[in-house]
Amino acid sequence: MSNKVSQVKAAFTISKYSLLATLKSPTSVVFSLLFPIIFIVVFGAMVGDKLPAMKIAIAPGSDTSGAVYKAISSVPLLTLQQPGSPAQMKEDLERGRISAIMNIEALNAGTALPHYLVHIQTSAASAANARLLKTLVNEALNQLNSKAFPNNPAIATLSAEELPGRAYHSIDFILPGQLGFSLLMAGVYGSSYLLFSLRQNLVLRRLRVAPLRRRSIIAGEMLSRLFFHIISFIIMVLLGYYAFRFTLVNGLDTFIEMLLFSLLGLFIFMGIGFIISGMVQNENAISPIANTVVLPQILLCGLFFPVENYPLWLQHFCNLLPLTFFVDGLRKIAFDGRHIWELSRQLAGLLVWTLLILPLSIRSFKWE
Known part of the structure; x- marks a missing residue:
């Protein structure tokens, strides 16, 4: 009997500490609890029996x-x-x-x-x-x-x-959203993993001995991401234009303005990646933290469906997120024919986020 009791007690003890370990694991909490809650709240609020008005x-x-x-x-x-x-x-x-x-x-x-x-x-x-x-x-x-x-x-x-008017194709809504999605993923995930890897492998420590400033390293990383983004941008826009009739109102001028406008988004999302890389102590913690930042923006910023589909109280929050400003600006440039300097609201929002993110990213930079 005592043997049976001890086995039961041992089982409860194991389950207790296993549960505590699970709750202390960021990956388990984020993927098993936080993400499902976000999906339920977002799609529960958006999906209903009524069509969009x-x-x-x-x-x-x-x-x-x-x-x-x-x-x-x-x-x-x-x-x-x-x-x-x-x-x-x-x-x-x-x-x-x-x-x-x-x-x-x-x-x-x-x-x-x-x-x-x-x-x-x-x-x-x-x-x-x-x-x-x-x-x-x-x-x-x-x-x-x-x-x-x-x-x-x-x-x-x-x-x-x-x-008479331009026909609004679904690609005119989808492609700017996918450009924003690509920039968000490359900026946040790419920068955070790369900087952490450089720090973990002591590459940054060796660079510290050289006469380099933090801003130089950050600028170099931004340039590398910029070149990668330009290549991705050209491929996606050309595919949308020639294969799916994506609207570029003013042709090459619109294409160039969209590319220039993307730089603001690149600075913001890379800055978020730098902040994450400076926060974490091990590589396993990067993904949960990055997902916590990225997933709400993927769902709430109008990448796959209009922000207007959400309840009014949620729309106010959606319209404050940096990816919303970025994607809205791309759509206005591509389909509405707006110039960058005419996007006062989108520019103001992105500039505010830039002023918030860049100083934090420089301050959170660690050599080792």
């Missing part, structure tokens, strides 16, 4: 007090925006930022039963949503007629036109 700009002068506007605004998949300037709305429509411009006009206002003309403008950039939009508006008008005015002629007439 289509943004509809209401034209200035539209009747927004009548029954027709109320019926259309009650459609769950439609988000009606307040009127803006005609030029801005047209630009948003041509570049796919909104699905349509809607004008609701009361033809015989002041009568007991006015007749409305609902006019919808779409563009080639939002062609994928045009048919669904017409169906939803027609259904809303038919329900209004059948419920409120069953014995009268149709209360509204729907008309539609398509404005």
